[in-house]
Amino acid sequence: QQPVQSPQAVxxxxxxxxxxxxxxxxxxxxxHWYRQKHGEAPVFLMIxxxxxxxxxxxxxxxxxxxxxxxxxxxxTASQLSYSGTYFCGTGVYxxxxxKLIFGTGTLLAVQP
Amino acid sequence: NAGVxxxxxxxxxxxxxxxxxxxxxxxxxxxxxxxxxxxGMGLRLIYYSASEGTTDKxxxxxxxxxxxxxxxxxxxxxxxxxxxxxxxxxxASKESTDTQYFGPGTRLTVx
Numbered sequence: 001q002q003p004v005q006s007p008q009a010v011x012x013x014x015x016x017x018x019x020x021x022x023x024x025x026x027x028x029x030x031x032h033w034y035r036q037k038h039g040e041a042p043v044f045l046m047i048x049x050x051x052x053x054x055x056x057x058x059x060x061x062x063x064x065x066x067x068x069x070x071x072x073x074x075x076t077a078s079q080l081s082y083s084g085t086y087f088c089g090t091g092v093y094x095x096x097x098x099k100l101i102f103g104t105g106t107l108l109a110v111q112p
Numbered sequence: 113n114a115g116v117x118x119x120x121x122x123x124x125x126x127x128x129x130x131x132x133x134x135x136x137x138x139x140x141x142x143x144x145x146x147x148x149x150x151x152g153m154g155l156r157l158i159y160y161s162a163s164e165g166t167t168d169k170x171x172x173x174x175x176x177x178x179x180x181x182x183x184x185x186x187x188x189x190x191x192x193x194x195x196x197x198x199x200x201x202x203x204a205s206k207e208s209t210d211t212q213y214f215g216p217g218t219r220l221t222v223x
Contacts, residue, residue, distance in 0.1 A: 002154060002156075030210060032210065032211070032212070040216070041202060041214035041215060041216050041217055042155070042202070042214050043214075044211050044212065044213070047209070047210060047211060087154060087155060089155075089212070091210065098143050098160060098162045098206070099145070099157055099160050099170065100157075100210075100212065101157070101171070102147075102154045102155040102156070102157075103154055104152060104153060104154040105154045
């Protein structure tokens with residue numbers, strides 16, 4: 001069962017902030033975030049492991065709440081280059097440790 | 113390093129035709145994956161191979177077969193293509209830290 005991402009789409013002006021959420025019905029041991037630009041392959045952003053740790057990548061950071069089976073991606077002071085579709089990929093307890101289940105994606109458009 | 117490469121980039125098939133999508137990686141990764149991406153559905157796992165010599169079904173395996181030819185190569189075969197298999201297909205490989213690296217994709221249309 002795919003994790004649910006919200007919102008499905010968001011439009012920002014340069015410099016504004018955004019939060020993308022990923023929620024799973026299953027217990028998670030890891031969450032991966034990827035960004036995909038139109039017509040291109042998904043590109044890895046960061047991985048979060050159980051323990052609630054927060055990670056950062058430039059002005060993009062994320063958190064993972066294992067108990068709530070949720071992760072959030074924070075984009076601050078957005079730039080035009082942040083535009084694309086963001087996917088969370090979840091590592092699920094009880095599943096094969098080698099595979100991820102991806103969410104349906106959040107389309108982010110940053111306008112000048 | 114080329115990373116993950118896929119061939120062909122584009123393909124048009126008629127219903128019932130067969131074809132094989134090729135994927136190769138030069139990063140010495142053990143695990144490789146095939147996904148399909150459809151509008152609004154995100155990435156769905158078709159098959160994966162945790163290591164050379166092993167393959168397992170993912171979420172949507174029906175209508176597909178795979179071969180892990182060696183550590184570098186993982187191919188996806190459509191035996192009798194159907195319009196429902198029109199999609200963008202991505203191959204990926206995974207390093208020990210669980211990060212997956214994706215190929216550029218194959219855009220397949222089945223008429």
